[in-house]
Amino acid sequence: MSSDIRKLKKKLTKIFNEFIRVRDQKLQGGKCISCNNLGTQAGHYYSTSQCPQPSMIFNEKNVNLQCAHCNCWLHGSIQDYSVALNKKWGYNVVEELAVQRTFKQNPWTRFEYEVMIKEYTKKLAELKMQPAGVVNEMPKSKSGSSAHGGRVVERQRIVRPRNGKKNA
Numbered sequence: 275m276s277s278d279i280r281k282l283k284k285k286l287t288k289i290f291n292e293f294i295r296v297r298d299q300k301l302q303g304g305k306c307i308s309c310n311n312l313g314t315q316a317g318h319y320y321s322t323s324q325c326p327q328p329s330m331i332f333n334e335k336n337v338n339l340q341c342a343h344c345n346c347w348l349h350g351s352i353q354d355y356s357v358a359l360n361k362k363w364g365y366n367v368v369e370e371l372a373v374q375r376t377f378k379q380n381p382w383t384r385f386e387y388e389v390m391i392k393e394y395t396k397k398l399a400e401l402k403m404q405p406a407g408v409v410n411e412m413p414k415s416k417s418g419s420s421a422h423g424g425r426v427v428e429r430q431r432i433v434r435p436r437n438g439k440k441n442a
Protein backbone atom coordinates (compact mmCIF):
# COMPACT_ATOMS: atom_id res chain seq x y z
CA MET A 275 0.00 0.00 0.00
CA SER A 276 1.49 3.32 -1.03
CA SER A 277 1.91 6.12 1.49
CA ASP A 278 -0.67 8.14 -0.46
CA ILE A 279 -3.27 5.39 -0.04
CA ARG A 280 -2.34 4.97 3.65
CA LYS A 281 -2.96 8.68 4.26
CA LEU A 282 -6.31 8.53 2.48
CA LYS A 283 -7.34 5.44 4.45
CA LYS A 284 -6.38 7.17 7.70
CA LYS A 285 -8.37 10.28 6.72
CA LEU A 286 -11.42 8.19 5.76
CA THR A 287 -11.16 6.22 9.01
CA LYS A 288 -11.22 9.46 11.03
CA ILE A 289 -14.25 10.86 9.14
CA PHE A 290 -16.13 7.53 9.08
CA ASN A 291 -15.60 6.91 12.81
CA GLU A 292 -16.83 10.41 13.63
CA PHE A 293 -19.89 9.77 11.45
CA ILE A 294 -20.60 6.56 13.42
CA ARG A 295 -20.21 8.34 16.76
CA VAL A 296 -22.51 11.23 15.73
CA ARG A 297 -25.05 8.86 14.15
CA ASP A 298 -25.33 6.69 17.24
CA GLN A 299 -25.29 9.70 19.56
CA LYS A 300 -28.40 10.90 17.75
CA LEU A 301 -30.03 7.48 17.27
CA GLN A 302 -29.18 5.81 20.59
CA GLY A 303 -28.42 8.75 22.86
CA GLY A 304 -24.71 7.93 22.83
CA LYS A 305 -25.11 4.49 24.40
CA CYS A 306 -22.77 1.57 23.79
CA ILE A 307 -24.42 -1.02 21.55
CA SER A 308 -23.18 -3.84 23.82
CA CYS A 309 -23.84 -2.61 27.37
CA ASN A 310 -25.81 0.67 27.13
CA ASN A 311 -23.15 2.66 29.00
CA LEU A 312 -21.83 5.88 27.50
CA GLY A 313 -20.06 5.05 24.23
CA THR A 314 -17.14 7.00 22.80
CA GLN A 315 -15.63 4.66 20.17
CA ALA A 316 -16.60 3.28 16.79
CA GLY A 317 -16.44 -0.47 17.46
CA HIS A 318 -16.39 -3.08 14.70
CA TYR A 319 -18.46 -6.27 15.04
CA TYR A 320 -15.96 -7.97 12.73
CA SER A 321 -12.68 -6.36 13.70
CA THR A 322 -10.31 -4.82 11.20
CA SER A 323 -7.81 -7.62 11.88
CA GLN A 324 -10.45 -10.29 11.11
CA CYS A 325 -11.74 -8.48 8.03
CA PRO A 326 -9.19 -6.07 6.58
CA GLN A 327 -11.16 -5.45 3.39
CA PRO A 328 -12.50 -1.88 3.13
CA SER A 329 -16.05 -3.09 2.52
CA MET A 330 -16.12 -4.37 6.12
CA ILE A 331 -13.99 -1.68 7.77
CA PHE A 332 -16.27 1.06 6.41
CA ASN A 333 -19.55 -0.84 6.69
CA GLU A 334 -22.16 1.16 8.63
CA LYS A 335 -23.82 -1.99 9.98
CA ASN A 336 -20.51 -3.52 11.05
CA VAL A 337 -19.45 -0.40 12.98
CA ASN A 338 -21.44 0.96 15.89
CA LEU A 339 -20.88 3.08 18.99
CA GLN A 340 -19.19 1.24 21.85
CA CYS A 341 -17.70 2.14 25.20
CA ALA A 342 -13.93 1.67 25.59
CA HIS A 343 -14.47 -1.16 28.08
CA CYS A 344 -16.54 -3.30 25.67
CA ASN A 345 -14.54 -2.37 22.58
CA CYS A 346 -11.02 -2.80 23.96
CA TRP A 347 -11.12 -4.90 27.13
CA LEU A 348 -13.96 -7.25 26.21
CA HIS A 349 -12.88 -7.48 22.54
CA GLY A 350 -16.18 -6.04 21.36
CA SER A 351 -18.37 -7.94 23.83
CA ILE A 352 -19.49 -9.93 20.80
CA GLN A 353 -22.35 -11.86 22.44
CA ASP A 354 -24.15 -8.68 23.50
CA TYR A 355 -23.10 -6.89 20.31
CA SER A 356 -24.73 -9.54 18.06
CA VAL A 357 -28.05 -9.40 19.96
CA ALA A 358 -28.08 -5.59 19.77
CA LEU A 359 -27.10 -5.61 16.07
CA ASN A 360 -30.14 -7.69 15.18
CA LYS A 361 -32.38 -5.33 17.18
CA LYS A 362 -30.86 -2.24 15.57
CA TRP A 363 -30.53 -3.31 11.93
CA GLY A 364 -32.93 -6.22 11.55
CA TYR A 365 -33.12 -9.91 12.30
CA ASN A 366 -30.61 -11.30 9.79
CA VAL A 367 -27.91 -8.62 9.93
CA VAL A 368 -25.37 -10.80 11.77
CA GLU A 369 -25.75 -13.50 9.12
CA GLU A 370 -25.58 -10.86 6.38
CA LEU A 371 -22.28 -9.57 7.78
CA ALA A 372 -20.94 -13.11 8.11
CA VAL A 373 -21.60 -13.73 4.42
CA GLN A 374 -20.26 -10.34 3.36
CA ARG A 375 -16.97 -10.90 5.20
CA THR A 376 -16.26 -13.94 3.02
CA PHE A 377 -16.28 -11.90 -0.18
CA LYS A 378 -12.87 -11.33 -1.68
CA GLN A 379 -12.10 -7.74 -2.56
CA ASN A 380 -9.31 -6.00 -4.38
CA PRO A 381 -7.61 -3.20 -2.45
CA TRP A 382 -9.25 0.15 -2.93
CA THR A 383 -7.66 2.67 -5.22
CA ARG A 384 -6.96 6.33 -4.54
CA PHE A 385 -10.16 7.21 -6.40
CA GLU A 386 -12.34 5.00 -4.20
CA TYR A 387 -10.91 6.45 -0.99
CA GLU A 388 -11.37 9.99 -2.29
CA VAL A 389 -15.00 9.30 -3.23
CA MET A 390 -15.71 7.76 0.19
CA ILE A 391 -14.03 10.69 1.98
CA LYS A 392 -16.24 13.10 0.06
CA GLU A 393 -19.31 10.93 0.69
CA TYR A 394 -18.83 10.64 4.46
CA THR A 395 -17.82 14.28 4.85
CA LYS A 396 -21.16 15.20 3.27
CA LYS A 397 -23.16 12.62 5.26
CA LEU A 398 -21.52 13.79 8.49
CA ALA A 399 -22.36 17.44 7.80
CA GLU A 400 -25.99 16.53 7.00
CA LEU A 401 -26.25 14.39 10.12
CA LYS A 402 -24.85 17.09 12.39
CA MET A 403 -27.58 19.47 11.19
CA GLN A 404 -30.37 17.07 12.21
CA PRO A 405 -31.74 17.35 15.76
CA ALA A 406 -31.17 14.45 18.16
CA GLY A 407 -33.87 11.80 18.25
CA VAL A 408 -35.29 12.83 14.87
CA VAL A 409 -32.98 10.70 12.76
CA ASN A 410 -35.29 8.04 11.35
CA GLU A 411 -33.36 7.36 8.21
CA MET A 412 -29.70 7.91 7.51
CA PRO A 413 -28.98 10.72 5.06
CA LYS A 414 -28.56 9.44 1.54
CA SER A 415 -26.38 11.19 -0.96
CA LYS A 416 -27.25 11.79 -4.56
CA SER A 417 -24.46 9.46 -5.70
CA GLY A 418 -26.58 6.48 -4.70
CA SER A 419 -23.81 4.87 -2.72
CA SER A 420 -24.47 1.94 -0.47
CA ALA A 421 -24.53 2.30 3.30
CA HIS A 422 -22.87 -1.09 3.44
CA GLY A 423 -19.35 0.03 2.67
CA GLY A 424 -19.24 -1.39 -0.83
CA ARG A 425 -17.43 0.19 -3.72
CA VAL A 426 -18.81 3.59 -4.57
CA VAL A 427 -19.15 4.73 -8.13
CA GLU A 428 -20.89 7.93 -9.07
CA ARG A 429 -24.12 6.99 -10.80
CA GLN A 430 -25.30 8.89 -13.78
CA ARG A 431 -28.86 8.68 -14.97
CA ILE A 432 -29.26 8.15 -18.68
CA VAL A 433 -32.56 9.37 -20.02
CA ARG A 434 -33.71 7.51 -23.09
CA PRO A 435 -36.33 8.92 -25.40
CA ARG A 436 -39.11 6.63 -26.59
CA ASN A 437 -37.13 5.63 -29.69
CA GLY A 438 -34.54 3.90 -27.43
CA LYS A 439 -31.53 6.08 -28.33
CA LYS A 440 -29.43 7.78 -25.65
CA ASN A 441 -29.69 11.53 -25.18
CA ALA A 442 -26.43 13.37 -25.62
